[in-house]
Amino acid sequence: MLVSTKLAINYVILALIATAANIGAQDLVIHVYSGAFDILASVMAGTGVGLVVKYILDKRYIFHFRAHSVAHDTQTFALYTVMGLATTVVFWGFEFGFHYLFGTREMRYLGGIIGLGLGYLMKYHLDKRYVFRAGAQ
Numbered sequence: 001m002l003v004s005t006k007l008a009i010n011y012v013i014l015a016l017i018a019t020a021a022n023i024g025a026q027d028l029v030i031h032v033y034s035g036a037f038d039i040l041a042s043v044m045a046g047t048g049v050g051l052v053v054k055y056i057l058d059k060r061y062i063f064h065f066r067a068h069s070v071a072h073d074t075q076t077f078a079l080y081t082v083m084g085l086a087t088t089v090v091f092w093g094f095e096f097g098f099h100y101l102f103g104t105r106e107m108r109y110l111g112g113i114i115g116l117g118l119g120y121l122m123k124y125h126l127d128k129r130y131v132f133r134a135g136a137q
Contacts, residue, residue: 007062014057015120022050022116023109030105039108043095047088050116054123055080062124063132076131083126087119094118 026046033041055077059065067073091112098111 011062011120011124014061015054015117018050018054018057018120019113019116021053022046023112025049026109026112039099043092043112046112047091051081051084054120058127059132063127065132080127080131083131084119084123087123087126090122091115091119 023046025048026042029042029045030038035041058080059076065076067076092115094115095108095112098114099108102108
């Protein structure tokens, strides 16, 4: 199997794990909190959980990154988070867009899954170029 094909398959599998963590966290928040900002709270919680899970998986299994220190890892995570801001706009746009258009939890989650998929595709290229580039390690 080509190295690029194996990398793509691994990336998709890890993205699915992070997506499941994100949507799972959202669903948990919706079940626990049903106030005025329940959807916003759930999407923010899911985003946070997904970010941490995806960072841990990407740095270890996709980019084989090893931080020199806690400070270096923190700095790398901060840059990873900044690179994720644009992709979060895509993700949230789809999720909130589907919520607005269809008005159901299932369709909101479907929008979130589509947005995450597109965002993760963009994020891989941003992370490869700016976060985990060979000289940054």
